[in-house]
Amino acid sequence: DAGVIQSPRHEVTEMGQEVTLRCKPISGHNSLFWYRQTMMRGLELLIYFNNNVPIDDSGMPEDRFSAKMPNASFSTLKIQPSEPRDSAVYFCASSHRRLNGYTFGSGTRLTVV
């Protein structure tokens, strides 16, 4: 089991550019979560999918953020256009069932200059 795989590990981009973060959940897990972590706000849930369907996107900060899960093994989080305040570590996590724990990926450290 390779765990939850995120790419890229680090991303530095200029303000206004489009950024796409990728996640491959653990095979067989039916729930996928995108979190953002900053020093000021800690870990915030952005959006989560259940069986590839977005269930709760109330944490998505603005329309500049969008997420997709075209199949059970892949999800993307896109920011367009990016802004310096989007700089953070973005984590993806997956879970099998409601009573199971979450498994987190190693995160993508995004820096927008």
Place this chain on the structure above:
Amino acid sequence: KQEVTQIPAALSVPEGENLVLNCSFTDSAIYNLQWFRQDPGKGLTSLLLIQSSQREQTSGRLNASLDKSSGRSTLYIAASQPGDSATYLCAVRAWVGGYNKLIFGAGTRLAVHP
């Protein structure tokens, strides 16, 4: 509204001490509680998962207890080592605002010095 609080925010101890990290949550209607460890610049590693029907879980030198009725959990670390230095995060899985969510505390930053 479900809120998770961790005390203390930071802790510095000499090697060998037994430690207790505290976590409290405001709504006892939870599915489970999970303790994570996060090293600087790294992801979250799951340490222990306690279901709402359970009282405690143990893994090596770690023991986590859950008192759902009082909204509390403790993480006990026996014979602490410098390698235990990290941030420890507590999270509850609960039904919040119509959705099943994992709600995190702000963490306890632990430093164990030789």
